[in-house]
Amino acid sequence: MAIAIGAMVGAGIFILPGVAYMAVNGPAVVLAFLLAGILILPAAFSASEMATAMPEDGGSYVFVERGMGPLLGTIAGVGNWFMLSFKGALALVGGVPYLVFIAPGIAEYIIPLAVALAIFFTVINIVSAKSAGSLQFAIVGVMIVALGYFIVGGVPSIVPEQTAGAWNFGSGGLLAATALVFISYAGVIKISAVAEEVKDPGKTIPRAMIGSLVLTTALYVAVVYVAVGVIDIPAAIEAGDLQSDGEGPIMALAAEQVLGPIGTAVIVAAALLALASTANAGLLSASRFPFAMARDGLAPPSFERVSDRFSTPVLSVAVSGGVVALMIIFLPIDQVAKFGSAFQIIVFILVNLALIGFREGAIDEYDPVFTSPLYPWMQTFGIVSGLLVLTQVGLVPFAGAAFITAVSIAYFYLYVRPRTDREGAARTGVRKNVGETALKRTTDLFDERRRYDTLVAVTDDTPPETSAQMLRLAVEISDSRGGDITVGTFKRVPPRTFTAGDTTSPRIDPPEWAVNATTSPVGIDDDSRSDGGVQEGAGALSNVTFRETETEDPGRAVVEYASFHEEDFIMLERRVEELYEPYRRGLNKYVLKNAPCAVLLVEDRGFDGADEIAVATNSGTYDPVKLLVANEIAEGTGATLTLLQTVPADASDERRAVVQEYHDNLRRILTVDADSRVLETDDRVEGLSRFAESADLLVTTTQRRGLQGAVFGRPGDRLVDSVDCSAVMVQPPDKRQSGLIQRAIIDRMFNR
Template sequence: MTKELERDLGLYAVLAISIGAMVGSGIFILPALAVDIAGPAVILAYLLAGAIVLPAAVSKSEMATAMPEAGGTYLFIERGMGPLLGTVAGIGTWFALSFKGALALVGGVPYLLLLFDVPPSVTTPVALALAVLLVLVNLLGAKQTGRLQVGIVIVMLAALVWFVIGGVPSVRGSNYAPFFTGGAGGLLEATGLVFVSYAGVTKVASVAEEVSNPDRNIPIGILGSLVFTTILYALIVTVMIGVTDPVTIADSDTPMALAADATLGTAGVIAVVLAAILALVSTANAGILSSSRYPFAMARDDLVPDAMATISDRFGTPSNSITLTGVVLLLLIAFVPLLEIAKLASAFQILVFVLINLAVVAFREGSAEYEPSYTAPLYPWMQVAGAVGGLVLLTQMGTVPLVGAVVLTAAGVGWFAVYGRNRVDREGAAVDAVRRQVGRNAVDRTRETIDVVERDHRVLVALDHELSKEEERWFVRIAAAVARANDGEVVVARFEQVPDQVSLTYASETESPADVRFEAQTSELDAEFDVPVSSGTIVCHDVRHAIVNYADHEEADLLLMEEAASPAGLRGLLFGSDVEWVLRHAPCDVSLLNPGANGLGECDVVGVLSDEGPYDPAKIAVADAIAVAAGGSIRLAYAGRGDASDIEGKTLRDYHAAVAALCSVPVESCVPFGDSLRNGASDDLSDADLLVVSAAERTNDAIAAYLTGTDSPVLVVHQQESELRGRLARALERRLF
């Protein structure tokens, strides 16, 4: 039986975890660096960073109520954007939180040194000792962790509030001038730097599986802590700059203590130092608590070894995951220069927040089961603003952080390729959202193709050898159906090739028995169809050039020919068949008819066969016209499609239903979906009287194999305008659909 985590974190614990995860290095360490960049405008930098975090906060709140499970950021991105990006987000965020936790512990030691007369060499040993203690606390259970967090946050906030209230009377207005020392660029750079101060706002989502009443406590905890912390940050920085010269702040390792000394004296310094130590320990504690849940959640999704999902029988915590996180934390403290690493983690955190905003869009636009009890307001504009704002900040982080984010991303991709790809068979909601959009675009193009009736639509039937009356009837029937659907006419032309030594004038003036038979049988066929049918013989030296030139002369909208195999030998290898040449150079759409072994009979069932992509609009339009003329129906099928998930099946069913609604005849979708999906479509189209495929799909292995094994007539449709979309666009459609 699978063990589950106990839900014992209440609202106060949620608020404490979120506030404690934010109020740490963001206010005790970073202001000195930010003031050096932006001057007094750092106050706006904190407010702007909070505003940019807000979309990700409400998005994460929404997803946390829909999926209150351990894993947080990883879980939401994995479910929304797919296992690949989920792996990148999980591993990257795990490292980023570990980096930030280690930075908080090491950054807190300078404040500790203000109280004790100890050498700087004790910084690392003290940080290591604190890290070991916090790992042990987390191993004991989330309840103990939550209670510890509440106590730390209460004491810390009391000291910070005292700092603000006690410092306001000493504020000097002259310290804020000039305000925009670094200009707009400095403001944005400082905003990117302090952005990490708010990264902890959504950490509570990573322990959502342990939160009681998550539908209420998670949104209130996340949004409440963000608003409170943003205001607190702005007030603290305002007081800090107002009571101390900005240049002095920029040169200090303990800016908060420096400001407290200027307003509150020794007692204030002691209070701020204690608050700083508690805050930074709180940040590290929340980091261990939340980051350890990422390997835990990833293990349950088979993206990391199963050992990371083991829950302790004694304490009910993911002991292996916490232990691994603790080991990484200790190694970072002992061996890695953390300031630059923290900047790298900040850049990756911004990227993760961008993905969080996109994940909400993926869930809402896709067809995955998604029922949040809280929904983000102003959708999708808030998510778009958050994603764009995050990307703008990324451009202000500098080269090294961006390169670091790329390296972390590459590491996640590499791990998934080596370990996860062969263990998971899932797709994110974003894939289905894109698939649905591809389907909607294809339906729109199909609607335009079917609904636009072109008056005087001319279909040219090009015959390059003598056919019997029945054989010619097959081609005229197809041409007449398309022409009738567009209030057009049919032109049947027989192309007679003569040697180069023979004058075309002489050849055209000489009527052969074949010419007589052609004129006679075409006249008889004209009476069978309720569209105008005209005919003529074209004498030429080169059939393929003559066909293209005549189609251009007649302003043909569709050219119908007999499909022919490429010639054997070197000529076929180098030049292909005349038909292939015509496909490339024709001034209009082209259809190729292969009557099959038994010829074209009644078209009661017109089968439309496709590969993995959406159906070409021209293919649907032609099939509909033929089925209408025959009083038949259309059957949609795929060839060689692998097993589809239930989500994919629902999207494909909706797409087929939309296509069917555009047609004038009954349309049947003969592709089973979900667990019952069969490979191939041979059984489904075995009784089709005519198969319609796209020229671009003939090289598809599954379709080529199917067409080789069937005796049914095949109509190949080539839409010239589709070539403008390019092969890449069609390949992407097939891949995504």
């Protein structure tokens, strides 16, 4: 608790009350401190829960990295390291007004003294974290006693008129003042950064974190209420004791009025101790972030080494101390302090998100001793309120936080990503949820056991062999489902100025290519023959009808026929030439874009039965309709299905396990024998084609045609063109309604 209170009680209470008073233009600064403490409570509960489940050095970095993945973990780790270093540097030079208050002549030596203090605290933290903690406990004890003395001594001198409106929610600038003092509570979760060195973290950390927040909030509210009540801040500004923005030794001025010389000396000493406490706690916590990141492979391994003599991460502490010293010498600390609050808000938002990631990710190893109350409403409140306050910090602070975030992202992609393959619990959970949703859709479709009617659309350009193959496949698909098949021949005719009536599709005799189109005889509908009989050589089935349509636009006629007759599938010859003519209006493109039902594009390479059918997914999960088509063909031919899917060569173990589990569940849904192969490769087309080459039939998904395909690529078409077997490309009935963002997310979750 000493570390958390020491990290919080510092510049916030001794410097910010006057500045926040001017921001809210009145005594509602008291309410601003209270609101800030309340808004941080969700992050404190979230951090407490995760710290009891993962008592590791690193604090919020560890929570975000484990819950949301290494990218956001890197942002949290690098950002916290810099922000704590900035805060430590600010604390060391932030006592200037108080030093000048008692010794105006030493102001010019502030920077050397601050650097010396930075070196001193660095040495203390290198020698032993225990020594640092002991020193922290002593500093915090003195500071609390001094502030308690100020409260008790100042209450009788409060001027009621000066505190009127202290609890006024309608005060202008209240949110801006709340955002300003937010950084005063930044140390609340810092105890978790040294969790690995805490005895019995399951009980100690929640008590210390929540207790320190409650105690500090009460202390802040009481101290600020007394300070505002005993000193006339506008008058002090007019007299030159405070700057025009309220900055200055406001606590010393208040103590001078109510406690006398001795009391003033005590408060000034407490202020200096508080600033030193903030610097010490900030350096202690900041040094643990590179240590924890190195242990996870997100920073060079030298930061992970622990001294045999001191049992502390010497390099991590030394570098952090050096960064603080350099900031004191070279950087405008006052500007850094302003956007430090913005980044701390972002970190608290990420902490709340991380807890949601762990809870929803259903990680077996996640077993906290303490659990946050009111989940997920507590975390949702923390996220929403954090975003609201973030809008009040101002443009420059927000830009500073954005810059640090951008630097962290660049560092992740340049250094971290090539060295780690982990992913967060949230992403694993999302991937599982995506897989479970796809499994449910597949199960529902297979359980329907409904009939499927198919329109086999042929044109003047369709070769007889391809027409026969499409009919064979249509028979296999509809055989077990009892659906009807219509073979429609759509003949193109020249444009006509006048027409005698609507387009008709009369029945015709089966063409010669259809007589023995399937390995088992095809039944021909009696009414389709002019003699009213059954085609010689046909079997007992009578589910195929032949029709002919003369039309100026075969594509439109196919779509209109399928719509009117409520077909479930349209089967077409795949026309490769359309792929490379973005602006040409072809039959495939028109039907794919406008079809009211599923579309099957057939690439004919001499299909005459199958022993193995490869079912490949180019992106995301398997569409249920594609699986149904492959399953029915396999059931009719007696073939075995092979499910093919790729993951990156550097995919995490979690990703591979989730995808394999998804495949195992799919195999239980299918009604035929099925194998599964999850391929680790960065070239999806090459990997899939290598394993699909031995199959007798490939079933995959249609791709974008025209300009969209030219821009976004057509891996499905490249896959079909790279194998020698026949192929069926499936566009499900709802494919056209899937958004680009939705497809990209699913693809990212499962394939890339």
